[in-house]
Amino acid sequence: MPEAKKAARLASLAQQVADLSSSPLYEYRQKNSYHAVFGEGDPDADILFIGEAPGKQEAQQGRPFVGASGRMLDKLLESIGLAREEVYITNVVKDRPPENRDPQPEEIALYAPFLAQQIAIIQPQVIATLGRFAMQFVLAHFDVAAGDPKISQVHGRPFAAEAEYGRVTLLPLYHPAVALYNQTQRQTLFDDFEALSHLI
Numbered sequence: 001m002p003e004a005k006k007a008a009r010l011a012s013l014a015q016q017v018a019d020l021s022s023s024p025l026y027e028y029r030q031k032n033s034y035h036a037v038f039g040e041g042d043p044d045a046d047i048l049f050i051g052e053a054p055g056k057q058e059a060q061q062g063r064p065f066v067g068a069s070g071r072m073l074d075k076l077l078e079s080i081g082l083a084r085e086e087v088y089i090t091n092v093v094k095d096r097p098p099e100n101r102d103p104q105p106e107e108i109a110l111y112a113p114f115l116a117q118q119i120a121i122i123q124p125q126v127i128a129t130l131g132r133f134a135m136q137f138v139l140a141h142f143d144v145a146a147g148d149p150k151i152s153q154v155h156g157r158p159f160a161a162e163a164e165y166g167r168v169t170l171l172p173l174y175h176p177a178v179a180l181y182n183q184t185q186r187q188t189l190f191d192d193f194e195a196l197s198h199l200i
């Protein structure tokens with residue numbers, strides 16, 4: 001699919017998310033003058049990063065990973081010579097859950113079709129998940145790694161999967177937020193990004 005068509009289809013999907021008044025998080029979004037956070041980056045990216053859900057700063061700006069976790073993500077990308085503009089970054093849940101609580105199963109289920117369509121439009125070679133919620137969604141979506149593996153067991157380990165557009169490699173990573181308070185996991189994340197750089 002030509003890049004302009006991908007961009008147009010993503011824009012129309014973003015509008016649907018913005019209009020999603022059936023979301024249990026819609027009222028909280030409106031009350032706080034927050035924005036939905038659809039995702040951003042290269043519509044034709046080789047790598048798609050998927051996080052959990054927007055935090056406060058993300059919801060205020062309508063952009064993914066712009067707070068402390070985002071600055072860490074930028075450093076990780078930089079460590080393998082990538083800029084944000086060269087990848088695509090999104091989340092499983094597109095609205096901020098109150099007080100940064102974990103997303104609930106019905107919220108994940110509501111936003112899942114939008115994420116599935118983002119994957120089908122962008123057609124990335126590699127999907128790197130950030131944190132446990134994105135890992136669980138993506139492994140189940142592509143029907144690999146049965147048995148609900150723990151992120152501590154599978155981070156940095158690529159899984160081959162079949163998308164409707166062809167082969168895709170899934171790479172579970174820790175969430176960048178863990179690197180803010182745990183030095184060991186910080187190093188692990190940098191090592192796993194190094195592994196990511198060899199997949200493309």
Ligand code: URA
Nearest residue numbers: 051052053054064065
């Ligand atoms: N954490 C996430 O999972 N996503 C964001 O966009 C920001 C912080």
